[in-house]
Amino acid sequence: MSNTQSNKVITANHLLIGNVVYLNSQFDWVNSLSDAKVFTNETSIEEAIINANSQQHEVVGVYSINIDLLNETITPKHFREQFRNKGPSNYNHGKQSEV
Amino acid sequence: MNKIVSDLGFRSLDNIIIYENWSNFSESATSIDLPLDADLSLFKGNLNKFKIIRIDFPTFADGRGFTLAKLIRIRGFTGHLRAKGHIISDQYAMLRRSGFDDVEISQNLAERQPEAEWLFRSNWKKHYYQNRLGFNKC
Amino acid sequence: MYIYTEFDDAFIKARNSQFRNQVKRRVDGNLTEDEFKPLRLMNGLYLQLHAYMLRVAIPYGTLNSSQMEKLALIADRWDKGYGHFTTRQNIQFNWPKLNDVPDILDALAEVKMHAIQTSGNTIRNVTADHFSGAAAEESLDPRPYAELIRQWSTDHPEFQFLPRKFKVAITGSKNDRAVIRAHDIGLRLLRRKEKLGFEIIVGGGLGRTPMIGKVIHEFLPVSDILPYLEAVVSVWNTLGRRDNKYKARIKITVHEHGVKFIKQLVQKRYNEIRSTFTGVDPNLLTQIESAFAPPIFKSADTTGFKCTYENDAIFRSWVDTNTQKHKESDYAITSISLKTHGKTPGDASSEQMRLIADIARLYAHDEIRISHEQNIILPHVHKSDLPRVYDLLRTKNLNTANIGLISDIIACPGMDYCALATARSIPIAQEISMRFDDLKLEHEVGHIQIKISGCINACGHHHVGHIGILGLDRAGVENYQITLGGDATETAKIGERAGPGFSAEQIVPAVERIILAYLDIRMNKSESFIETFHRLGIAPFKKALYPNLKQSLKIENQGKAA
Numbered sequence: 001m002s003n004t005q006s007n008k009v010i011t012a013n014h015l016l017i018g019n020v021v022y023l024n025s026q027f028d029w030v031n032s033l034s035d036a037k038v039f040t041n042e043t044s045i046e047e048a049i050i051n052a053n054s055q056q057h058e059v060v061g062v063y064s065i066n067i068d069l070l071n072e073t074i075t076p077k078h079f080r081e082q083f084r085n086k087g088p089s090n091y092n093h094g095k096q097s098e099v
Numbered sequence: 100m101n102k103i104v105s106d107l108g109f110r111s112l113d114n115i116i117i118y119e120n121w122s123n124f125s126e127s128a129t130s131i132d133l134p135l136d137a138d139l140s141l142f143k144g145n146l147n148k149f150k151i152i153r154i155d156f157p158t159f160a161d162g163r164g165f166t167l168a169k170l171i172r173i174r175g176f177t178g179h180l181r182a183k184g185h186i187i188s189d190q191y192a193m194l195r196r197s198g199f200d201d202v203e204i205s206q207n208l209a210e211r212q213p214e215a216e217w218l219f220r221s222n223w224k225k226h227y228y229q230n231r232l233g234f235n236k237c
Numbered sequence: 238m239y240i241y242t243e244f245d246d247a248f249i250k251a252r253n254s255q256f257r258n259q260v261k262r263r264v265d266g267n268l269t270e271d272e273f274k275p276l277r278l279m280n281g282l283y284l285q286l287h288a289y290m291l292r293v294a295i296p297y298g299t300l301n302s303s304q305m306e307k308l309a310l311i312a313d314r315w316d317k318g319y320g321h322f323t324t325r326q327n328i329q330f331n332w333p334k335l336n337d338v339p340d341i342l343d344a345l346a347e348v349k350m351h352a353i354q355t356s357g358n359t360i361r362n363v364t365a366d367h368f369s370g371a372a373a374e375e376s377l378d379p380r381p382y383a384e385l386i387r388q389w390s391t392d393h394p395e396f397q398f399l400p401r402k403f404k405v406a407i408t409g410s411k412n413d414r415a416v417i418r419a420h421d422i423g424l425r426l427l428r429r430k431e432k433l434g435f436e437i438i439v440g441g442g443l444g445r446t447p448m449i450g451k452v453i454h455e456f457l458p459v460s461d462i463l464p465y466l467e468a469v470v471s472v473w474n475t476l477g478r479r480d481n482k483y484k485a486r487i488k489i490t491v492h493e494h495g496v497k498f499i500k501q502l503v504q505k506r507y508n509e510i511r512s513t514f515t516g517v518d519p520n521l522l523t524q525i526e527s528a529f530a531p532p533i534f535k536s537a538d539t540t541g542f543k544c545t546y547e548n549d550a551i552f553r554s555w556v557d558t559n560t561q562k563h564k565e566s567d568y569a570i571t572s573i574s575l576k577t578h579g580k581t582p583g584d585a586s587s588e589q590m591r592l593i594a595d596i597a598r599l600y601a602h603d604e605i606r607i608s609h610e611q612n613i614i615l616p617h618v619h620k621s622d623l624p625r626v627y628d629l630l631r632t633k634n635l636n637t638a639n640i641g642l643i644s645d646i647i648a649c650p651g652m653d654y655c656a657l658a659t660a661r662s663i664p665i666a667q668e669i670s671m672r673f674d675d676l677k678l679e680h681e682v683g684h685i686q687i688k689i690s691g692c693i694n695a696c697g698h699h700h701v702g703h704i705g706i707l708g709l710d711r712a713g714v715e716n717y718q719i720t721l722g723g724d725a726t727e728t729a730k731i732g733e734r735a736g737p738g739f740s741a742e743q744i745v746p747a748v749e750r751i752i753l754a755y756l757d758i759r760m761n762k763s764e765s766f767i768e769t770f771h772r773l774g775i776a777p778f779k780k781a782l783y784p785n786l787k788q789s790l791k792i793e794n795q796g797k798a799a
Contacts, residue, residue, distance in 0.1 A: 015264070016335050018288035057266050060284060078713060080652060083661075084286050088653035090581045090663050093317055093332065094287040136475075160275055162358070162398025166474045169395055173509050187272055189259065196394035211267055219258065226248040228388050232463060232521070236513045 007069050008045055009036040010052060011084070012059035020084050020095055021059060023052060029059055031098055033074050033085050038067065102209045103181075104191065104202040106221045109214045112203070118153055135164040139171070146176040153203070156184035165197040172198035188216035192223035196230075238299050238604065239384045239528045241349040249346045252353060252392070256280045257339035264336075279359055279397065281352030282338055285656050291330045291338060292355040293345060297365035297383040297407070298326030298607040300350075302594035305605055307348040309590035315341050320590065322575060322583045324647060324698055325404070326364045326607045327355055331654055353391060358399040360390035360470065366408040366415045367608035370531055371570050371616035373562035377409035377433070379426040381526045382462060385517065389463050396470055400477030401485040403470060404442075411727060416609060418450045418729035419443050419701060421487045422469065426459075433459045439469065439499070440491030443695035447731045448488045451496040453503065461507075464514045468507035472499065532602035534565050537621040545624045552627055554680075555638040560623070567620050571601070573613040573630060574637040574645065578674040582648045582666050583611030592633045600626050609698075610647055612640065642679045643687060643752070644670035647698055651691025651708060652715075660708025660715040661741075662691035668745045673752075682752055685766040686725065701725035703767045704751060705732045706744065717744040721751070721778055722770045733775050736783050747782055754781035 010023040021029040022036035027048070030036065039045040045064050052062040066077040076082050087094020102109045118132040119125060129150040135157075146152070152171065154164045168180055182194050183203040194202060204212070224230075241249075256276075263273040283290040293308070308328055312320050315337045321329045333341060345351055354361055363383045370378040386405060390396070396403070406415040409426040417423025423438035434456040441450025457465055469487075476494070478484045484493075491499050546553050560569040573593060576582050585593070597605045597615060600622040606614035618626060630636040639645050646669060649655065651662030666689055673679050688702030692709070699705030705720035716738040723732030739747045752766075758777055759769045770778070 013284055013288075018284065018332075018334060020287060056270055057264065060270055079715065080286075080658075080710075083652055087287060088663075089661060090584075090653055090667070091317070159272070160358075160398055161479060162396065163475055163479075165395040165398070166471050169471070170509070173513060187268075189255070189276055190397075193394040193397055216258075216262070216267075220255070226244075226251050226392070228248070228391050229393060231244065231518075232385070232389055233515045233517050234463075234467075234513055236515055 006040055006042065007067050008039045008064045009033070009067050009074065010039070010045065010048055010062060010064050011036075011081070012052065012062040015056075015058055015060050019098070023048065027051070031095070033076075036074060038069055038074065039064070100206055101203050102206070104204060104214075104217050105200070106195070106223075108218050108221075109209065116151065118151075133167065135161060135167055137167060139167075139174070146171060146174060147178060149176075149178055151179040151181060152176065153181040153183050154199075156182055156186050159185045159187050159190060165193060168194075168198040188212045188220055191217055191220040195223040196227065238301060238380075239296070239525060242524075245349070246346075248391070249349075249351055252280075252351070253339060253342045253346055256342060260335060260339055275357055275398070278357030279354060280338075280342070281355035282333075282335075283356055283656075285331070285654050286652070287654065288332045289335060289338070290654070291333045291341060291352055292323070293328045293330070293350060293352045294355050294362050295327050295350075295607050296387050297363055297369075297380050298367055298609075299365075299380065300605050300607070301603045302598040302605070304348045304350055305590050305594040305597070307344060307350065309587035309594070311341055311344055312587040312590070314344075319584055319586045321581070321650065322585065322607050322611050322613070324609045324611060324649070324696060325362055326367070326609055327362055328607070329650075331650075356402075358397075358401055360393065360396055360399075360403045360405065363387055363390070363405045363407060364415055364420075364609060365406070366410055366413075367606045367610075367614050368414055368561070368570055368616065369409060369606075370529065371563050371568075372410060372412075373564050374410060374412060376411075377426045377428065378529055379407040379409040379424070380529050381522075382424070382426060382435075382459065383407050384525050384528075385463065385522075386466065389466070396474065399470070399474055400479050401482070403473075403487070405466075413725075413727040413729070414608075416698070416701065416725050416729070417441070418727075419447075419698070419725070420450065422466065423450050424462075427456075429456055435459065435462055437465070440488040440496065441729075442486055442488040443698060443700045444486075445483055445693050446489065446492075447695065447700040448492065449729050449731065450488070451491065453496060453500050460516060461511070463517065464510045465503075465507055467510050468503045471510070472502045472506050476502070532604070532617055534568060534617070535619055537567070537619055539567055539620045542620040542623055549624075551638075552624060555627055555636060556623060558638045558642065559640045560618075563617065565617075569618050569620055569623060571615040571618045571623070571626065572608075572640045573615065573635050574639050575612050575635075576639055576645050576670065577634055577637045578639075578644055578670045579667050581663050582646050585613070586633075589633045589635055592629065592635065596626055596629055610645065612645070639679060641684045641686075643673045643682050643685050644679060646670060646687045646689060647702070648689040649691050649697035651689075651697075655691060655696075657694055658691035658708070659693070659710040660691050660717065662689040662697060662706075662708055665689055665706060665708070665717065665741070665744055669748055672745055672749065676749075678752070678756075681756065681762075683762070683765055685752075687748070688723075688725075698725060699723070700731045701729060702732060703770070704748065706748075709738065711738060715741050717741070719744075719747065719751075719782065721775055722767070724767070735775065735779055750781045751778050754778055 025037040087096040118130045119128040262268040281292040316330045405422045406417045406420040407424040408415040419441040425436040437454040438450035439453040473487045601615035646666045648662045648666035652658035686703045688699045689706040690697035690699040701723040707718045718738040719735040720732030724730040
């Protein structure tokens, strides 16, 4: 099984603001997908999710998503997560407008 | 040790009650444990032979216990009705209004839901729409 | 409209302070997310794709200018300057922050509004005919009973943790503008031999398994409605499935047990509950009823209006599409379209909201309605004021003359906002709307209802659209299925699936083909799309949609749709 099949990142929503966040390699929650930690191993991602779920004071709704890693650029595989990383298509709101 | 929650707050269980099971209880049983999907029609006698009926809430998100309590009261039960299990303080007024007398919670739950939270919801007679609209007998 | 009593004010105040406390306990960690979630849902707070979403209740779709202004203020102060009006007559704010929500609720309380039970496994907002009290046809105003039911369902101790959500709709007219046949309970208020009562319909619903509701009671005297509803919800609370989210609604319970059996259970439960009910306090009832008394209609000269109507073609066009006959001959029911071509259906900016509030206060007896079609209604406007109203609406782009036309599309927020969605719906609505504006065919096409849902939950009511569009995920790509011939009125009907779905690029040309086929085969201009569909069936439209489809594939798809 090729490694690129199981590339994942962990995502959630910020408890207070509600915006989309990703888990980085320091196990902090960051706004930018490009700073997310890429997991290639099922076990370590499951552990990280369990860990993240216990950080209930920071985030809500933790789960993993499949991503493509091309030349160090992370792109979500599914269009839902692409939208989540961008924002709605009818206004310049959401992540696309984050500074 | 489990706690009992009433309008006055917490108290410890003062005596150990042996609850018999709804599915198989003895002639002389006076304390009964009821699952929240209990079929009351299976019981042919008078509910008032029981001194205390305790209804289990395995999860606070399953609201059948409230309807069951209501039915038990409508059918004339005047004894003690207790709710037990995973119940949060925010449900206290709902439980009292549905006909429960008090709530039994675990030590663990009591720690996460301190007495002040339950007392905060204990004025269950106030802001009671349904009562005001005429649902006020029984 | 209903005026809050001290009781109502005190209730909201206590409720808001409870929620503020719940937020604090969540942030402190004393409530887990699992415990907090049903509590925040009970107070209308969702978590969506990009942010939280607060759904504010607009009871039976009625509000006044102060309330509309407060919604505008909330949009500006705590959100991004706009709100979205929904297919259940509520308003949604898409960007609130958790810690601001208690403040938003307090602001709402100042104008007697709230977000209670707009979400969660509770009894939701009772929706009503948006022409109540104004329609020219013979009808009764059901809203006093909607208010009674609202109070009865608010914080109901037994019904805060139901198997699923429970939705009630009410009308007082034979013409069903409230989609009562697609609700868990649909109520039609009617008079029979001097007595007022309800026809009660149970088990309607859209979504995964769309069903038209069945009559469970032909005529229940109004005095019995609360204990009867209590019996229905009580029986369902016990019986409704909790093992499978997709089979939990009462429509499935009725389907699985049969309406006869359910009716027996309800009757039995009703007899028991009735003994606990002493009846609604007559003073309370009088107070509620008097709150819905019609306004004091004015008399004024309509010559100016008639003149403008005759001489100004654009004004005339707007009057013809956007106003409906009022029971007072010199008044008009006026619809404000929130479907400007290319804009998001149902969205209004805070500026637009404030303008509508001003107009309502000056020219519409301070009464505003939200329709389930995501437009705003001013039910009582004197014709002499229409030219002025039109000019004012124009200043904020609220004068689109398209009510009931092809660009008057109902669309759910879809995957641009909603965490449940499988595809986007807003861009499709925008593209269809702009396409037919470009083609200048809207008035030629006439009355047609397109409804778009971004997932199988059908919040866009696509099942009951003349043309329904359902957005799905097909192998990781957005794909749109078309249904035809649905009906949201008293002749309610679920649409038929036309065939294989279309990509985002193909769906608008597909809709165009349907319309061109209609224009081609209709008897004459006065035969509407749905009338042509009833006359000729789905075959000519299938042919237009799938011109190259082989016979075998057609049969295969018909089998799937069956």
